[in-house]
Amino acid sequence: MSKNPEFVKFDKVDKSYDGKVLVVKDLQLDIAEGEFITMLGPSGSGKTTCLMMLAGFETPTNGEILLDGNIISNIPPHKRGIGMVFQNYALFPHMTVYENLAFPLRVRKMEKNEIDKKVDKALSMVSLNGFETRMPGQLSGGQQQRVAVARALVFDPAVVLMDEPLGALDKNLRESMQYEIKHIHESIGVTVVYVTHDQSEALTMSNRIAVFNDGKVQQLSNPSELYEKPVNSFVAEFIGENNTFNGEVSDISGEKCKVKLSNGEILASAISVKSKGEQTTVSLRPERALIEPGETMDNMFSGKVEEVIYHGDHTRVRINLLGNPEFILKVPNSTSNLELKVKQDIKIGWNSSDARALDPK
Amino acid sequence: MSSETRQILTTDGIPLEVSLKKAEKKNKIKAFLLVAPLLLFLFITYVFPIGEMFTRSVDDRMVTNMLPKTFKAMESWDGKELPPEEVFTAFYSDFKFLVENETQGKLGQRLNKEKNGFNTITKKLMRLIKRNKIDESQSIKEQIMKIHKRWANVEYWQAIKRTAPPYTMAKYLKGMDMYFAADGSIAQVDEDRRIHRILWLRTLEIALFVTIFCFLMGYPIAHLLATLPMKYSNLLMICVLLPFWTSLLVRTASWMILLQTQGVVNDFFVMIGLVADDNRPTMMYNKVGTYVAMTQILLPFMVLPLYSVMKTISPSLMRAGKSLGGTPFVAFWKVYFPLTIPGIGAGCLLVFILAIGYYITPALVGGASGTLISNQIAYHMKATLDWSFASAMGLMLLSGVLVIYWVYNKLVGVDNIKLG
Numbered sequence: 001m002s003k004n005p006e007f008v009k010f011d012k013v014d015k016s017y018d019g020k021v022l023v024v025k026d027l028q029l030d031i032a033e034g035e036f037i038t039m040l041g042p043s044g045s046g047k048t049t050c051l052m053m054l055a056g057f058e059t060p061t062n063g064e065i066l067l068d069g070n071i072i073s074n075i076p077p078h079k080r081g082i083g084m085v086f087q088n089y090a091l092f093p094h095m096t097v098y099e100n101l102a103f104p105l106r107v108r109k110m111e112k113n114e115i116d117k118k119v120d121k122a123l124s125m126v127s128l129n130g131f132e133t134r135m136p137g138q139l140s141g142g143q144q145q146r147v148a149v150a151r152a153l154v155f156d157p158a159v160v161l162m163d164e165p166l167g168a169l170d171k172n173l174r175e176s177m178q179y180e181i182k183h184i185h186e187s188i189g190v191t192v193v194y195v196t197h198d199q200s201e202a203l204t205m206s207n208r209i210a211v212f213n214d215g216k217v218q219q220l221s222n223p224s225e226l227y228e229k230p231v232n233s234f235v236a237e238f239i240g241e242n243n244t245f246n247g248e249v250s251d252i253s254g255e256k257c258k259v260k261l262s263n264g265e266i267l268a269s270a271i272s273v274k275s276k277g278e279q280t281t282v283s284l285r286p287e288r289a290l291i292e293p294g295e296t297m298d299n300m301f302s303g304k305v306e307e308v309i310y311h312g313d314h315t316r317v318r319i320n321l322l323g324n325p326e327f328i329l330k331v332p333n334s335t336s337n338l339e340l341k342v343k344q345d346i347k348i349g350w351n352s353s354d355a356r357a358l359d360p361k
Numbered sequence: 362m363s364s365e366t367r368q369i370l371t372t373d374g375i376p377l378e379v380s381l382k383k384a385e386k387k388n389k390i391k392a393f394l395l396v397a398p399l400l401l402f403l404f405i406t407y408v409f410p411i412g413e414m415f416t417r418s419v420d421d422r423m424v425t426n427m428l429p430k431t432f433k434a435m436e437s438w439d440g441k442e443l444p445p446e447e448v449f450t451a452f453y454s455d456f457k458f459l460v461e462n463e464t465q466g467k468l469g470q471r472l473n474k475e476k477n478g479f480n481t482i483t484k485k486l487m488r489l490i491k492r493n494k495i496d497e498s499q500s501i502k503e504q505i506m507k508i509h510k511r512w513a514n515v516e517y518w519q520a521i522k523r524t525a526p527p528y529t530m531a532k533y534l535k536g537m538d539m540y541f542a543a544d545g546s547i548a549q550v551d552e553d554r555r556i557h558r559i560l561w562l563r564t565l566e567i568a569l570f571v572t573i574f575c576f577l578m579g580y581p582i583a584h585l586l587a588t589l590p591m592k593y594s595n596l597l598m599i600c601v602l603l604p605f606w607t608s609l610l611v612r613t614a615s616w617m618i619l620l621q622t623q624g625v626v627n628d629f630f631v632m633i634g635l636v637a638d639d640n641r642p643t644m645m646y647n648k649v650g651t652y653v654a655m656t657q658i659l660l661p662f663m664v665l666p667l668y669s670v671m672k673t674i675s676p677s678l679m680r681a682g683k684s685l686g687g688t689p690f691v692a693f694w695k696v697y698f699p700l701t702i703p704g705i706g707a708g709c710l711l712v713f714i715l716a717i718g719y720y721i722t723p724a725l726v727g728g729a730s731g732t733l734i735s736n737q738i739a740y741h742m743k744a745t746l747d748w749s750f751a752s753a754m755g756l757m758l759l760s761g762v763l764v765i766y767w768v769y770n771k772l773v774g775v776d777n778i779k780l781g
Contacts, residue, residue, distance in 0.1 A: 077683040090681035094699045104685035
């Protein structure tokens with residue numbers, strides 16, 4: 001079976017609630033069949049609005065949404081056949097777990113024994129067999145979450161939408177649920193559109209991530225590319241930790257460029273700078289800068305240690321470097337750890353390929 | 362080591378359990394003292410009056426206290442033929458005492474209720490006693506029987522004997538259009554005089570329909586209130602509550618202005634040509650007026666509990682219902698509606714119970730066909746001064762409400778009620 005690369009398609013979608021501000025601007029997004037795609041962004045970035053438009057609870061102001069080639073903008077939510085997991089689970093509190101799961105099947109007028117079979121299958125998928133007669137109020141948060149997932153999947157929808165489904169769970173449970181949802185997705189191959197503002201959740205679970213800001217998709221790529229190769233300074237800031245230098249391009253040759261800072265000059269990869277004299281923000285991941293590097297790197301500077309914070313598996317070191325007092329370094333916890341002291345002067349080095357000259361902030 | 366079984370002691374050697382209990386006891390007393398004024402208040406204003414009402418409704422000691430010797434003498438009388446000489450003598454001596462204290466009038470009235478005609482003959486007897494026309498050395502029986510032929514009628518003496526027990530259920534029977542017949546059995550009053558049963562049924566009917574109207578009108582309003590954005594819902598809430606803050610009398614009076622034959626509503630109907638000018642419908646002093654005014658007045662009692670319940674229902678539940686494939690109606694009926702049942706229960710119970718005892722509005726706009734049992738109670742309290750009958754009907758109303766509450770508890774469960 002060939003997968004449709006445009007199974008869900010947002011075609012030039014605009015959305016405005018009040019006619020003045022566009023919450024979603026000219027959204028162009030294709031989601032492949034069977035893909036796990038995450039919409040990631042700060043609150044108010046338009047990601048939930050996109051999800052609601054796909055579910056049918058909001059209508060696009062402009063543009064069309066297509067599902068498997070059919071325009072669905074005018075189809076009411078209950079005819080779209082899209083499963084949805086809500087932020088607060090939205091389990092029906094007056095129905096048992098069985099009745100909750102049977103609801104979508106009953107409204108589809110299925111036979112009783114077929115309903116039983118499907119409910120049983122869905123419950124075993126989330127390993128909740130034997131909970132059929134419980135009321136949602138008698139379940140823990142994690143169990144309720146799993147019932148919500150099972151309910152969204154029990155009627156074999158083509159697409160499942162998840163709106164920050166793990167937001168209410170504690171950290172450990174959230175992590176185990178992330179893997180569980182990922183495994184369910186892998187085993188049944190349903191298309192999942194997942195909304196979250198938690199970047200680590202997005203990085204763990206998704207095939208692709210669409211980073212939203214200001215009603216626009218800033219970058220759409222797989223997790224590693226998103227982390228390693230952010231295309232603009234918003235994405236670089238939003239995903240993971242980041243050290244930045246603001247400066248002016250003083251020389252550019254091919255993929256490399258020189259950036260002049262207020263007190264120094266660094267080498268970086270030219271990503272979104274084109275010519276000399278442009279303002280730029282250089283972004284560097286904390287783990288890519290090394291203390292006292294053995295090999296030679298094309299950026300070597302010395303700075304003063306301002307703060308050392310022990311984090312268990314690593315130590316965070318804040319250094320005043322090139323006029324940036326907030327330069328962060330992560331030193332992995334190993335036996336050969338350097339003894340770092342505050343006010344000590346140390347050498348820092350990184351490769352220009354890891355420093356990305358992006359748009360100015 | 363079995364530390365679980367060893368007794369834990371506090372530092373001064375008292376077992377921890379004992380000192381904890383002591384501390385708790387202090388708190389309990391404090392808590393009780395805090396609610397004690399309220400308990401006392403409730404007792405004085407609620408339990409005590411209801412108890413007083415109950416004794417009043419069954420109290421029949423007046424005759425017993427007025428004719429002590431008579432009833433003592435009557436104990437040996439079989440009640441089939443005219444009583445013997447001793448009964449007459451005892452009655453004469455009791456009655457004479459009453460005449461001397463000028464309280465015989467009450468007895469006459471009371472006995473007249475038991476059997477018509479007593480008033481006349483007791484008054485005659487009183488006049489003779491006052492003029493000292495009774496010769497105590499002669500047979501009292503003969504003299505009394507001569508005063509009026511009714512004194513020689515055994516039925517009148519049977520009536521006196523029937524008033525002997527200090528307590529009676531007669532008022533309750535009267536409230537249901539029944540009475541104790543001469544032989545002590547329970548009989549129905551003539552069909553054309555059965556007014557109370559009609560009133561009870563009408564009260565139930567009006568309360569039921571007012572509840573239904575309130576529900577039909579209140580449910581959408583409450584839903585709107587719960588789902589509208591704050592700035593609109595506050596305004597709407599004020600609209601719902603505004604009548605609540607207006608005097609009941611003013612609101613009823615304004616309905617009178619609206620509904621009367623030459624009133625605003627009728628004028629409007631004539632204006633748009635719905636009815637002819639000389640054929641205006643009567644909307645007041647009948648059931649229509651009672652329905653309209655009571656529904657409007659009781660509406661907030663339906664809206665508020667519904668609103669408070671609906672406010673707690675997450676809008677994502679309806680969305681979930683729709684996204685799972687339910688049409689908007691199915692999502693409403695299977696998901697939203699069952700969740701509002703606690704509010705419906707509270708609202709309906711509140712409106713029904715208030716409506717069943719409603720007084721002012723039906724009195725003002727009800728007319729003859731729109732008055733309720735409470736108007737009858739008020740009538741007996743103010744006009745006939747038959748307080749024991751009014752108490753009996755009040756208690757019947759109260760027990761009716763308790764029965765409804767009990768049935769509701771059996772059907773829905775009172776724990777399910779949510780007022781806020």
